[in-house]
Amino acid sequence: MIDGAPQESLARSPDGSAVVELRGIRKSYGAKEVLHGVDLTVHQGEHVVIFGPSGSGKSTLLRTINLLEEPNEGSVRVLGVEYGPGLGGSEKRGGPLQLRRQVGMVFQQFNLFPHLTALDNIARPLRSAKRLSRADADKAAAAALQQVGLLDWAAHYPGQLSGGQAQRVAIARALSLDPKVMLFDEPTSALDPELVGEVLGVMRQLAESGMTMVIVTHELNFAREVGDFNVFMDEGLIIESGPRGFFETCSSPRTKRFLAAVL
Amino acid sequence: MVATYQWSLIWEHRVDFLNGLKVALEVSFVAMVLSIAAGILLALARMSKPPLSWLAAAYINVFRGVPALVSVIWVYFGWSLLLGISFSVFQAGVIALTLLYGAFIAEIYRSALEAIPRGQREAGLALGMSSVRVFGQIVLPQATKIAIPNIGSMFIGMVKDTSVFTVIGLLEVVRVTQNINSVTFQPFVLYTAAAGLYVIAAFAIDFIFRAIEKSLTTPPKGRIAHAMHGRRRRRVERVVRDYQAATGGA
Numbered sequence: 001m002i003d004g005a006p007q008e009s010l011a012r013s014p015d016g017s018a019v020v021e022l023r024g025i026r027k028s029y030g031a032k033e034v035l036h037g038v039d040l041t042v043h044q045g046e047h048v049v050i051f052g053p054s055g056s057g058k059s060t061l062l063r064t065i066n067l068l069e070e071p072n073e074g075s076v077r078v079l080g081v082e083y084g085p086g087l088g089g090s091e092k093r094g095g096p097l098q099l100r101r102q103v104g105m106v107f108q109q110f111n112l113f114p115h116l117t118a119l120d121n122i123a124r125p126l127r128s129a130k131r132l133s134r135a136d137a138d139k140a141a142a143a144a145l146q147q148v149g150l151l152d153w154a155a156h157y158p159g160q161l162s163g164g165q166a167q168r169v170a171i172a173r174a175l176s177l178d179p180k181v182m183l184f185d186e187p188t189s190a191l192d193p194e195l196v197g198e199v200l201g202v203m204r205q206l207a208e209s210g211m212t213m214v215i216v217t218h219e220l221n222f223a224r225e226v227g228d229f230n231v232f233m234d235e236g237l238i239i240e241s242g243p244r245g246f247f248e249t250c251s252s253p254r255t256k257r258f259l260a261a262v263l
Numbered sequence: 264m265v266a267t268y269q270w271s272l273i274w275e276h277r278v279d280f281l282n283g284l285k286v287a288l289e290v291s292f293v294a295m296v297l298s299i300a301a302g303i304l305l306a307l308a309r310m311s312k313p314p315l316s317w318l319a320a321a322y323i324n325v326f327r328g329v330p331a332l333v334s335v336i337w338v339y340f341g342w343s344l345l346l347g348i349s350f351s352v353f354q355a356g357v358i359a360l361t362l363l364y365g366a367f368i369a370e371i372y373r374s375a376l377e378a379i380p381r382g383q384r385e386a387g388l389a390l391g392m393s394s395v396r397v398f399g400q401i402v403l404p405q406a407t408k409i410a411i412p413n414i415g416s417m418f419i420g421m422v423k424d425t426s427v428f429t430v431i432g433l434l435e436v437v438r439v440t441q442n443i444n445s446v447t448f449q450p451f452v453l454y455t456a457a458a459g460l461y462v463i464a465a466f467a468i469d470f471i472f473r474a475i476e477k478s479l480t481t482p483p484k485g486r487i488a489h490a491m492h493g494r495r496r497r498r499v500e501r502v503v504r505d506y507q508a509a510t511g512g513a
Contacts, residue, residue: 066389068385068388068389096388097391097393100388100389100390100391101391103389104389105386105389107382107385107386107389109380109382111380111382111383111385111386112386113383113386113387113401113405114405114481115404115405115408115479115481116481117481117495117496117499119499119502119503120499124400125387125390125391125392128390128391128392128393128396128400129390129391129392130391138502139502139505139506139509141502142502142503142505142506143506146506146510151503151506151507152503154499154500154502154503155496155499155500155503156482157481157482158481159481159482160482170386173390174389174390177390177391
């Protein structure tokens, strides 16, 4: 189940402590297993990029980190606390609310709340998740919008924003909870090509600020640029992974074939 | 025989007519509020796991098929015998309507709730909101926006259904009309007035629900909707100004 346990992921960043540790993650929908026992470690400040063909399980893997997908087997540890089914022990599990308040997530379809203004998209969940007063939540929401350069759009509704602006609001919303790690699920795949740049710009800034990030993406040039650790997945398994320079040093024929087809 | 139509009767009995309409609207309004609450709970039960979903489906299918006349007699005479409580005619009317329209509104809410993309709920959960808050603050408001036009139609239906409550003696429009007719013998004039009242009520309800519908679209559409949204917009603008002032930004 925990195939090849002490792999390079443990050795790669000895000083950075692990923020996310996935071990032996298995996930099935009915009889169909889509993750066949996956291990992944994300260290403090690290930018992990995951890529691979459609249906390879990369989004599903990302979504197990904040338990939007509950794995059938395996361990999901975030900041040392077990949230998954675990590895056989009778370890105490943390609750999903506790987990999600430390993990930010950005979706392919933005998932902004269409009935709330940009400001309230951020302030409403803050009041609910962090029990902030209305005034404090408003202030934090304004600061988050400022961070992505959209404070002037605070009173607009999602329907009045471009795709790029909407995704930036979504990033600001996830950041407002002050997460320890940010998950990005194909954040630019639903955008018009000319709007991709502004979203990648915000993500680049975030990466430079030292945020721990896990990014599922088809933007391989961006992946090459920010990726400290690269993961190639296919058919529910990690085929190959490696540090910077992975695009040149990868050795699996499947990885090479994929990169050749996409780049 | 040449009939003489005394149209002045309508004006002479205007207070009675309007009181009848008031009662009809009151019964319907209370029943609508209760039906919406019952409908949401039934829709959730219908969308949950068996056996709860079966019970909800059975309730919905049974009570959508019961006519209001049967329902009110069943409640007013049947329930009081069974439970030993005697309801007032007003209470019996409200209960009878809620039993029926809760079932209709459950189906309206079920389709509305199913129309909300899964990502909305997932985004709320990913932001650390509890399931209950995600439902109450994210999913339900959006579903209500979808449900509002149909709920408006249901409300018009309720007002019309109050006409059968004349059998238990509720002083609604038809009962009032019958009472006046019994002393003036002018059925054509009086029932024309009654029909006119229902139609006017239907127009008014339609107008109100359209205004609500428009105010719930975001961004709001139309003058009334904008006026209703003004406060919210000014609050956001004030937050932005305060933030800019505090951080010294322009």
